[in-house]
Amino acid sequence: MYKKHLLLALALGAMTNALHAQQGWKIVPGKITTSWSEKVSPTDVLPEYPRPQLVRDNWKNLNGLWDYAVKPKAESTPTAYDGKILVPFAVESALSGVGKTVGKDSILWYHTSVGIPANMKGKKILLHFGASDWRTTVYVNGKEAGTHEGGFDPFTFDITPLLKTDKQDIIVRIWDPTNEGPQPRGKQVRNPEGIWYTPVTGIWQTVWLEAVPDTYIAGTRQTPDIDQQTLTVNADVQNLQPGDKVTVTAYDGAIKVAEGELSNGTAVLKLSSQKLWSPDNPFLYNLQLEVNRKGKAIDQVKSYFAMRKSSVGKDANGIQRMLLNNKFVFQFGPLDQGWWPDGLYTAPTDEALKYDIAQTKAMGFNMIRKHIKVEPARWYYYCDKLGMLVWQDMPSGDLGNGWEPRPGIIDKASDKNRSPESEGYYKKEWEAIINALYNYPSIIVWTPFNEAWGQFKTEEITEWTMRKDPSRLVNTASGGNFYPVGPIIDLHNYPEPAMPDPAIYGDKRAIVLGEYGGLGLPVEGHVWQQRDNWGYQNFKNADDLFKRYSLFVDRLEMLISKGLSAAVYTQTTDVEVEVNGLMTYDRKVQKIPVEKLQQIHQKLFR
DSSP: OHHHHHHHHHHHHHHHHHHHHHTTOOOOSSSOOOGGGGGOOTTSSSOSOSOTTSBOSOEEEOOEEEEEEEEETTOOSOSSOOEEEEETSOTTSTTTTOOOOOOTTEEEEEEEEEOOOGGGTTSEEEEEESOEESEEEEEETTEEEEEEEOSSSOEEEEOGGGOOSSOEEEEEEEEOOGGGSSSOOTTBOSSOBTTBBOOOOEEOSOEEEEEEOSSEEEEEEEEEETTTTEEEEEEEEETOOTTOEEEEEEEETTEEEEEEEOBTTEEEEEOTTOOBOOSSOOOOEEEEEEEEETTEEEEEEEEEEOBOOEEEEEOTTSOEEEEETTEEOOEEEEEEOOOBTTTBTSOSSHHHHHHHHHHHHHTTOOEEEEOSOOOOHHHHHHHHHHTOEEEEEOOOOSOOOOOOOSTTOOSSOOOOOOOHHHHHHHHHHHHHHHHHHTTOTTEEEEEOEETTTTOOSHHHHHHHHHHHOTTSEEOSEETSOOOSOSSEEEEEOSSSOOOOOHHHHTTTSEEEEEEEEOEEOOOTTSSSSSSSOBOSEEOSSHHHHHHHHHHHHHHHHHHHHHTEEEEEEEOSBOBTTBOOOSBOTTSOOBSSOHHHHHHHHGGGGO
8 A cells, every 4th residue: 555655745746746747847946845836837936816905806916937037137038048947046047947147237027928817808907026126127928018116015917908909928137236235135145154145136936927907905004003993094096087986894703883974085993992912812803995975886995904003111129121002021032034945035935935924923923023125025924824023124135334232232233324326225125115015014113223233323213113114112322333223222132131231221112132143053964065064162962052053041030030022033944044033044944842941932922
């Protein structure tokens, strides 16, 4: 029986490989991969609905095999292509089937042909990109649909005026200078080493079509207020006509609990018996918005929200604490970079995307610091569903200024004098990121800067962020140069936990340890390269690693009693040559058992 099953599995595997070969795609060999890479098929790539905060039924996924070419920057649209690329995996990744670098002197071109389904005809057709790095110009049937600059925020073009009656020809032109330009680029560098990783060029999130009526709901902004027991909903409704009504309805499951109507774009819903969201009870309400014209529904979208509050307040000793729903909850989690050995920025499957969050929760953490990267919308959706607090970093770029990691020392620290172009790229993308992620209740902290990496006009940027979103806390510069602005002061210290002196800072700002740890353990057969891997402190076996880790947890318990509000351990997984993850880069080895981590973490939340 076993032999029969084995032969059947081998036959199915051979058939799958043969089908992929016929379609012109296979995983680029030579690097470790996750187990989910085996589930990737060119005919069914990340098929899940990509925008869980604004859901419509009428959409079409465009992920799959496209034509690609890498050409010199001066050349025009290719007449012939180099081969096939699996969208939405970046061209440098193994899962793209290409595995090539591009660079600032070349252009990455994409091409595909798309049919418009019958149920979309007669409507506006919107072309959505979850993310594409960096300058993306889209052509439909030979005409330009638009250009977007940015690597981490979603963008949309209305392509209705460009459509033909039959197949639609889509060409995408992308230029990405990586670290040779001033734009936000996170940890990507042309020559990866240490804490700097492989470039990510081009499309790296889902591409999709959506059909909408002429009058449609383009977006919402949902702000909970647990003290007033209200949800304020602002909606962007395109082409609203005189007499149109837009209703907003909140549900607890299928039970209607509040309803209102937009007035000047805003509705305030009263939730008299509100259920609060927290890591222990991640309760989500359902939300529906509907445009009605003369008693007929013109457009309808589904969403969700949560009632939660992120703030600071003094404890009985007069020390500022980070509060969740007006109570002190110690926030403890890993530095999570969101890289994958096979997909780079892009998880191989939706199951993989969810796995890291679920595994982090199982380890006994209640928070994730999303480090120098923005994730697809579904990642935040899973944080909302599973109950995981999120600190969201702004991806860095244009580095080079002085850094002083000890708060309060100013002779070595400096704000970078960035060019107007560089400042403009940062400000435009930071605003776009906040707008795109605003509705996800799991996000409770915005972090504009990390370790002085391109840190500039600190007070201006922090104050702008606080005005932009008063409903969340702003961590001015995690481990970066200290300025007396914002509600949080953040120290980085490796490897042992430490904290700023509460006698100096504790009555004015919440004290957090934005990074510590970095304990390394290379696991043979599960590393990016065989030599020159590193951590901040390396170990030869898991037992010694756990002993050191446990001592750090004991120290955290003491620091909490002195005023520490949060701590971030480096890191969730190994990333390329870094081997300081709690899991290996391929997610196949959990270095310290989940049960042991959960048990020792419990005392931090008492």
